[in-house]
Amino acid sequence: MTKESRNTSDLKSDKVKDYSKYFDFSDAKVVSQEEGKTTYRIKGRNIQINSQPDFKEGKRRGKESIEVHYDFGIPQDMKEFGKGRFYQIVTYGCQMNEHDTETIKGMLEQMGYQSTDDRKVADIILLNTCAVRENAEDKVFGELGHLKHLKIEKPSLILGVCGCMSQEEGVVNRIMTKHPFVDLIFGTHNIHRLPVLLKDASFNREMVIEVWSKEGNIIENMPKKREGIKAWVNIMYGCDKFCTYCIVPYTRGKERSRRPEDVIAEVRDLARQGFKEIMLLGQNVNAYGKDFEDIEYRFGDLMADVSKIDIPRVRFTTSHPRDFDDHLIEVLAKKGNLMEHIHLPVQSGSNEILKRMSRKYTRELYLELVGKIKAVMPDVVLTTDIIVGFPGETDEQFEDTLALVREVGYDSAYTFIYSPREGTPAADMKDDIPAEVKKQRLYRLNDTLNEYSKASNDRLKGQTLEVLVEGESKNNEQVLAGRSRTNKLVHFEGPKELIGQFVQVRITETQTFYIKGEWIHETVSLQLGS
Incomplete structure (x- = not known):
């Protein structure tokens, strides 16, 4: 069936097939169609759908090449669009989200907008969201409930939801049904499209949805508004690990690395601007360069090159044990402006749980890696991530995690009770561990970690x-x-x-x-x- 011949009934089987659970399609009408966008009239509001999230599409990892574009610019008719207007961005989640917010701020200010802390003054409010844990999503929907009253008082206010939550099918459906006053939804792959999407939402006065399930190309030279003495630098995007509990490979797409010369140029520019510390970012930062087909250049090579730049401190996050190779350890051991702190997520100390998580390393391999690092960096500080209460985790398997914590001697850790994420394999596993048992495990884990944190700090007394x-x-x-x-x-x-x-x-x-x-x-x- 061609796009031109579509009618209301097609909504049940085509791009918005999931919406059939929520809408009475006898009330839905196709208002207009253009190349790449269709506007529907649903429940009294026009909804322009350019594209929507699709987990199956997002999971595909094709061999198609990623293009790098250097010609980003604010459209001429949007360069003064925000003159005399104000914006506010609320950011949830990781450093990657914080860095995305810097980019969004940069674009908005090139359009003439000014930042404000007073949401009553704001002309546009964006929620840049995190999808890693359920409580993060609950906070966002709670915030939307508060913003509804502000929207009623100020109808011209543009409300938008972006970031990782926007990449989830269920989230977009829920916003359409429960929060129809939202004006704009866009994802992690098309941030550079914000000026165009904002124009559509503002002039057409309709909800605009554009979420690319397949990652786009790498867009260089987007403006960023950085503040303070520390700066984040994206070196790669996406993740191909597909740990069974994790939504990130679906929300951030496949692994794709920025070209070394672009990363190095950005770091040099930050050094010239006087930044004292940079953090190299990636969902799986030490997988950097694995996708290059024309050069043999990996994360250790990048760190070696960055260490030669006159910037006082260089950090990185987050690394995966599977990609932490000997060359990287050798480079980090030289120190200089490379800090002796490594965040090395383990998630569990049980081989059985690691297998169910699809981490693709064993407890023994992880401890061997820790031994290699400590052998050449005796003063290294290791931190980690740990999940308790993963489906099927027994008392004995949890004890394996406690034992690993004691053996490694982490200085600190981010610890979590397992939270199922819709669309991940683990969400279909039987969650047979009582909530109280999960809480008690978390308490015991944190008590153990605190013991080692205090001991580590005590050794610094007098230094x-x-x-x-x-x-x-x-x-x-x-x-x-x-x-x-x-x-x-x-x-x-x-x-x-x-x-x-x-x-x-x-x-x-x-x-x-x-x-x-x-x-x-x-x-x-x-x-x-x-």
């Missing part, structure tokens, strides 16, 4: 650490807060002029989650005077 001062403490404006090379949070008293500087701090007191110290004046005064 002098290099600290990058990030700002005032969240709990006491008279106290400054910063990070050591190993990413320890350090509190100390000193003048506000130290913010953004490297200082020497002698550690005097240790807590579980942070350490306290005294600023060594003479060494800092030299830096301030240089």
Whole structure:
């Protein structure tokens, strides 16, 4: 059937087939059709659907090449569209989402918009969302409930939902049915399309949905609004691991790496701008370069090249144990501006659970990797991610995780009770562990981790650490807060002029989650005077 001959009944079997559960299609009408977009009249509102999420499509990993485009620009008719108008972006989730927000801010400001903290003043509010855990989604839908009243008071307000949640079929359906006042939904692969989508939503006064299930090309030279002394740098996008519990390969697409020369040019530019620290980002950062067909260049090569750039600190996240090769370890061991902190998610200490998670390494291989790292970097600080209560996890398997935590001696960890994500294989597994058992396991795990965190911090007492001062403490404006090379949070008293500087701090007191110290004046005064 051709696009031109479609009618209302086609909605049940074509691009919006899932909506049949939610809408009375006798009330749906095709309002207009153009190349790449169809507008429907559903429940009293026009909905322009350019494309929608499809998990099956998102799972396909074809061999088609990814093109790199360097010609991004704001359309001429949108360059002053936001003049005299204000925007607000609420960001949920990981550093990748935070970095996407920087890009969105950059585009909006090139369109003339200004940032505001007062949502009553805002002309556009975007929720940049996370789909990793169920409670993150609950927060977003709760926020939409609050924003509904603001939309009623100010009909001209543009409300948008973007990020990883937008890549989920069920989320788009729910927004259409429960939150029809939302004006704009776009995904992670088409952020660069925001100016065009915003124009459609504003002028046509209809909900605009454009979510690409298959990842697009790599778009370079998009504007970014960075603030502070630290900067994120995307080096690759997507993930091909397909761990059974994880939604990321569906929401972020297949692995695709930026060209080395583009990454290095961006880092050099950040160094010229005076940034003190950069974080190299990727859903699976050390898989960088595996998709290159014309060159043999991997993450270790990139880190070696970045280490030669005059920027004081370089970090990276998140790495996968399967892709942590010997060359990378060798490069990191040279230190310099490469920090001796590695975040190395393990998820479980049980081989049976690791297999059900499809992590594709064993407990023994993980511990062998840790041994290699510690052999050449004795002062390395390791942190991790751990899930408890994965479907079928027995008491004995949980004890395996506790034993691994003790053997590695992590300084800290992000710990989670398993949360099923619709569309992942694990969501179809029988979840037979009582909620109270999961909570008790989490408590025991955190108690064990806290013990090792405190012991690690205690060993620093009396030592002098290099600290990058990030700002005032969240709990006491008279106290400054910063990070050591190993990413320890350090509190100390000193003048506000130290913010953004490297200082020497002698550690005097240790807590579980942070350490306290005294600023060594003479060494800092030299830096301030240089």
